[in-house]
Amino acid sequence: MKDKILDWIKAYDKIIIHRHIRPDPDALGSQGGLAEIIKASFPEKEVYLTGEEDPSLTFLVEMDDITDETYNGALVIVCDTANSPRISDERYKLGEKLIKIDHHPNEDPYGDVVWVDTGASSVSEMIYEWYEQGKDKGLVLNKAAARLLYAGIVSDTGRFLYSNTTVKTYHAAGELVDMGINPQEIFDNLYKVHENTARLNGYVLQNFKIVDGCAGYIHLPAGILKEYGVTVSEASLLVNAFANVEGMLAWVFFVDEPGQVRVRLRSKGPVINKLAMRYNGGGHPMASGATIYSEEESKRLVQDLVKLCKDYQSSN
Incomplete structure (x- = not known):
């Protein structure tokens, strides 16, 4: 599959790369890292990035402003997006061919070519693996690509603390650092918070709830959000604020948005992505997102999460 993707990239003069809505560093790292590899390897090709911007992550990479006509005869690649409704910028449908590269469970196998590796820590790790296999066939990894891919790996592994970190992950990270990137600059930018976000973190620690000792x-x-002067994206970064509470197996973070509620689910054991799918979302077994539209839905989701934790306890 990696060879097929390289063949398709070689065959097209114009390539447009998408990723998911509400981008995180792996979405942007894999999207931008892939673009940098293609541009360094094939300077004659037109390569574009598209999707909505997150101001807190523009230090990584910024999107291009392209017209609908740009998609004529283009190869479209979507990174880090399990379900087609979550692809940022619906114009991905306008391209001539479509490639999906992802590490989430393949519940929605959209695209003409699909490369999914649920064992990969991140799509950024997958893009590095693709480069490594193709470097004898013309692929070039530059420092800009290395910086983006490293940021994506660091973020999706929780700075190499999560269980999705493998020997392959460490190998990729080591090779990327060897390119001369500055990990400290990446860490500082990824994990810095404004004072008001830090104060909101205190509010979260004072007000989170635990149900039946297992679900938070x-x-x-x-x-x-208005009182503390934080955006939805900034507030969502605090999802792990109370992650280390003893006895808690899984937790959910609800953040109001105009007309809907953003949901972030995390787990230390129970598989939560199928639960997220029941609430307009999806993701990884231990880290997922969803969207709900009422307080009633939020109560039901918490009840479902408690049941999930109880079932997990009884089976282990």
Whole structure:
């Protein structure tokens, strides 16, 4: 499959790369890292990035402003996006051919070519693996690509603390650092918070709830975001604020958005991505996202999460 993707890239003069809505560093790292590899390897090709911007992550890479006509005769590649409704910029449908590169469970196998590796820590790790296999066939890894891929790996592994970190992950990270990137610059930018976000973290620690000693949750209403002067994206970064509470197996973070509620689910054991799929979302077995539209839904989701934790306890 990696060879087929390289063959398709070689065959097209114009390539447009997408990723998921509400981008995280792996979405941007894999999207931008792939673009940098293609541009360094094939300077004659037109390569574009598209999707909505997150101001807190523009230090990594910024998107291009392209017209609908740009898609004429283009190869479209979508990185780090399990389900087609979550692809940022619906114009991905306008291209001539479509490639999906992802590490989430392949519940929605959209695309003409699909490369999914659920054992990879991140799509950024997959892009490095693709480069490594193709470096004898013309692929070039530059420092800009290395920086982006490293950021994606660091983020999706929780700085190499999560269980998805493997020997392959460490190998890729080591090779990327050897390119001369500055890991400290990446860490500083990824994990810096404004003072108001730090103060909101205190609010979260004071107000989160634990149900039956195993499932945690907190709901941040729009009024709280306004009081602390934080955006939805900034508030969502605090999802792991109470992750290390003893006995808690899984937790959910609700953040109000206009017309809907952003949901972030995390787990230390129970598989939560199928639960997320029942609430307009999806993701990894231990880290998923969803969207709900009412307080009733949030109560039901918490009840479902508690049941999931109880079932997990009884089976282990």
